[in-house]
Amino acid sequence: MRRAPLLPALISLALSSGSRAEWLQFRGANAAAMGTGQPPAALQATDIAWKTPLPGRGLSSPVITAGKVFLTAASGPDQETLHVICLEEATGKPLWERRFLATGRTMCHEKTNVAAPTPASDGTRLFALFSSNDLFCLDFDGNLLWLRGFTLDYPNASNSLGLASSPVMAGGVLVTQIENDGESFTAGLDPATGTNLWKLNRPKNANWTTPTVWQDPAGGPPQVLITAHEGVIALDPKTGKEQWSLPKPGTTIPSGAIGSKYFAVPRPGKGLAVWHLAGGTTPPELAWESAQINSDTASPVLHGPHVFAINGAGVLTCAELEGGERPWKLRLEGPFSGSPVMSGKILFAVSERGLLQSVDTSTAEGSITGKLDLGEAILCTPSLSGPSVYVRSDQHVWKIGK
Amino acid sequence: MRCVPLLSLTFFLLPAIQGMAAPESLRSLLAVGPEGQGNAAAAAAWKTLSAESKADDIPGFLGAMDEAGPLAANWLRGLVFTVSDRAKSAGKPLPTETLTAFLTNRSHGPAGRLLAADLLQQADRSAWDAIVPSLLNDPVPALRREPVARLTAAATAAKDKAKLREALGAARDEDQVRAAADELRSLGETVDLPRHFGFLMDWHLIGPFTNKGRAGFEMIFPPETTLELAASYQGKETEAGKDPTVHWQKWTCEDEFGVVDLNKPLGMLKEVTGYATTVYHSPEARPAEIRLGCKNAWKLWLNGQFIFGRDEYHRGMKIDQYRFPVQLKAGPNVLLVKLCQNEQTETWTTKWDFQLRICDATGTALLDPQRPPTPEVALKGKK
Secondary structure, eight states: OOOOTTHHHHHHHIIIIITTTOOSSSOOOEEEEEEEOOOOOOGGGGGGEEEEEEEBBBOOOOOOEEEEEEEEEEESSSSOOEEEEEETTTTOOEEEEEEEOOSOOOOOOSSTTTTOOOOOOOSSHHHEEOOOSSEEEEETTTTTEEEEEEHHHSTTTTOOOHHHHOOEEEEEEEEEOOOOOOOOEEEEEEETTTTEEEEEEEOSSSSOOOEEEOOOOOOOOEEEEEEEETEEEETTTTTTEEEEOSOOOOOOOOOOESSSSEEEEEETTTTEEEEEETTTTOOOEEEETTTTOOSSSSHHHHHHHHEEEEOOOOOOEEEEEEOOOOOOOEEOOOOOOSSSSEEEEEEEEOOOOSSHHHHHHHHSSOOOEEEEESSSSSSSOOOTTTTTEEOOOOEEEEEEOO | OHHHHHHHOOOOOOOOHHTTHHHHHHHHHHHHOOGGTTHHHHHHHHHHHHHHOGGGGGGHHHHHHOOOOOOHHHHHHHHHHHHHHHHHHHTTOEEEEEEEEHHHHSSSSSHHHHHHHHHHHHOOOOHHHHHGGGGGOOSHHHHHHHHHHHHHHHHHHHHHHHHHHHHHOOOEEEEEEEEHHHHHHHHTOOOOHHHTTTBBEEEEEEEEOHHHGGGGGGGGGGGGGGOTTTTTEEEEOTTTTOOEEOOOOOEEETTTOOOOOOOHHOOOOOSSSEHHHHEEEEESSSSEEEEEESSSEEEEEETTTEEEEEOOOSSSSOTTTTTEEEEESSSSEEEEEEEEEOOOOOOOGOEEEEEEEEEESSSOOOOOTTOOOOOOHSHHHHH
């Protein structure tokens, strides 16, 4: 009699923190920045499960799947050595490392680095992109499956400040956004071979955002949403065909934020616009816009009925997706280069000074629930997998939580 | 006709890969091309090679890198690290003597020798330490870093000017050149960095032409069709009533890193295009590299041949930002640089300059025998 209630609970637990304990790309599934487990909100030093040294610089986020943690890094005088690293998720023990040499330009602004784009995974393969335009596909045992050198293919595709857009998987296609002042493009690649399925010429403007993926809750095919200075376009990931577009201003640094019905687009110096997604080729309708909600570098995140955004002063604003009312603001300790992520009602953000902070967004005015000083400059966006938060610096990667 | 390169490759590889997996597999790796061409065949070959190879096969893979392009070299790197990891896990040593022999054989190309050095540092640190001093003047610049660093540190501690000169002479990377040069200057020595790098210092400049709406990058102004230093042209009117006629003017750069600043002779202008030209005399026909640093939009021609252009503004500039392998002809070689300045008004968008040097593939300066002496001010360094 007493066992009966346990069964559905165990099944639920397995679904939420077992099979779904993974983080496959920048800001996780659909680049929506939403975890499924319950990482420690109190953020005590004792919550640090492990800390592992890294062989080079990087601000890409860890990818977690199949009991492994994957990272990228770059080292050498010109950051010409590209590292793909695999650690054991349970212990942080290094399992393998592969080193390659950059085939494209490695110059970047000193604040960023060549390992800025976060890898993506389709659950069986890892796709590791670097600012040098080198893209490597490996299996989870470190076997090389294919590679590309976009600068060899398209010699003017580069950004002297560094590229940072991360690849995303959508509809079985690997979408890579190489948008810059020169040979600017976004391409859909066959994840099995790395060859182009389609290549879309894009406006000649530097763009550091990462595409988001919208899964139409009505059951339509996924759409890849590209934000840029010129506005937003939605693409069919299988063909690269434009489904709809939104006018400028768009965003080139913080990425857009996706939910089931809404898409929030930062507007540099002009606040935030929230669009109501319609599906198919119907353009979204503007739900509201506000000059009071800014995302200077960190991308906003949508959760439930709210959108959350951190401005350049480190102030976290909560706004209602229906109508744009702002129930509360909360000052965090910034500045932030990485974007916030959420798991349930808890928001996690790590400052450039290495202070990981958690916020309970369900309270009337938002409340800080924990702070953990990691003691190193951190510019990455945290990753969430099951009950753990992962962050990395140029020197280390941490697992915080069970 | 198409068989010839393949036969040559097979002949070259056979001594290196005897006893290994089928050469066809290696050829699949070497055959990868642009836009993912050959990836599927390479993946299958890689899987076979990975499964069948042992640590003793690694030198053969390093040898294959001599024939590999940059993409194929990365396929081989992935293979070598996979095989070496497996050997390490099994407690089997890497063939350090063979790796040492490969590393010290300068007839091998940079990719394989660098990887041999990487493996040797992991497998036998003392063997690596013993080799380091012999790499001071190695043709692979990356192999010079550690011996240059060691020599600079020792010479600095001893205030040994001769050893610092030796370190400077061997250094190819900007940070190591600066370190040795700064130390020499602190000891009262004169250092000629423009000559060390081979920066071209003497130019003729003309401008401004227009770059309204950033259109100048694609516009063809007279210097792109005819280079006549005595000619004058209708330029952009930058001030009401000012004669817009533009002439070539001689300009000698006084920057120790060869930065040619068009703002100085032409004025702090916006939405403008300028040109710089010079003649470089090569004693012989030979391959060389033109290396450019620039944060404006630019185009480059050598002897009337367009080399490359980049329509990017104010994203950053560094020495050797762009590298172009070229073929110099014996005698005079004419260089033409087009330089566009855009409309931005922020303080970090005022630069309108470039730096250009001619060197060999290792970064060693190739000096024009008719090169004028370096200006005194450029010898003193930045205060």
